[in-house]
Amino acid sequence: MVKATSVTNNIRALRAATGEITQAGLAERIGVTRQTIIAIEQGRYSPSLEVAFQIAHVFGVPLDDVFQYGGSDS
Amino acid sequence: MTLEERRSWTSLAVAVVAYGVYVAIVVSRAASAPLVDVDYVPAMLWTIGIAIVGSILINIGQAIFTPRRDQTVDVRDRDIAQIGDRVGQAFLVVGGVAALLLAIIEAHYFYIANVVYLCFVLSAVLSSVTKVVVYRRGF
Numbered sequence: 001m002v003k004a005t006s007v008t009n010n011i012r013a014l015r016a017a018t019g020e021i022t023q024a025g026l027a028e029r030i031g032v033t034r035q036t037i038i039a040i041e042q043g044r045y046s047p048s049l050e051v052a053f054q055i056a057h058v059f060g061v062p063l064d065d066v067f068q069y070g071g072s073d074s
Numbered sequence: 075m076t077l078e079e080r081r082s083w084t085s086l087a088v089a090v091v092a093y094g095v096y097v098a099i100v101v102s103r104a105a106s107a108p109l110v111d112v113d114y115v116p117a118m119l120w121t122i123g124i125a126i127v128g129s130i131l132i133n134i135g136q137a138i139f140t141p142r143r144d145q146t147v148d149v150r151d152r153d154i155a156q157i158g159d160r161v162g163q164a165f166l167v168v169g170g171v172a173a174l175l176l177a178i179i180e181a182h183y184f185y186i187a188n189v190v191y192l193c194f195v196l197s198a199v200l201s202s203v204t205k206v207v208v209y210r211r212g213f
Contacts, residue, residue, distance in 0.1 A: 003146035005212070024143065033076050039150065044212025048149055 005046035012041050014059045014066065021058070030054040041051035078151040079209045082158070084132050086202035092125035093195040110184045118191060135172045154208045164199025169193025 015021045023041070027034045030051060039045035041054075047055070056063045100109075137145065147157040172189045 036150040
């Protein structure tokens with residue numbers, strides 16, 4: 001799978017940890033399509049800051065626990 | 075596949091098919107007469123009209139048969155539409171400049187009309203292809 005963005009995320013792991021949030025459920029709660037959640041999870045789309053905060057808010061964790069920037073080491 | 079991605083595919087297909095039909099008609103008529111004497115105007119207007127009406131009808135049909143949850147237009151759809159439109163607009167400028175140059179050198183109306191039509195089609199095709207690729211590969 002081609003990664004189109006340097007932003008990585010733990011959404012899949014967080015969904016699994018909560019045990020109840022599906023891609024469709026997460027999409028519905030933040031007002032995007034399920035395809036957008038899939039694209040974000042697979043690293044094919046870097047979400048807007050607003051969407052990123054909304055996702056973190058759904059899981060009740062800080063933004064850094066959901067998203068990491070691959071270029072932050074340099 | 076979201077409704078917007080389906081619409082990108084539809085737009086691509088309609089543009090290619092309509093222009094293909096137009097070219098086929100003009101080329102078949104050119105077999106019996108010089109290219110610039112071909113009565114291209116009715117074929118051009120009909121294919122443009124059918125493409126516009128056809129796109130609208132297909133879009134309505136797609137909206138009816140797409141599940142409600144996939145009809146949402148979100149921020150990603152808007153971003154992708156913007157990228158595709160930007161690519162497509164480049165060819166509208168190319169078409170305008172090409173028509174201008176042809177008019178300056180007093181080329182036949184046939185060539186001016188056709189270069190504009192071709193660039194409209196290329197604009198639609200490239201815009202749609204860009205959207206489809208971005209939907210599939212990400213950005």
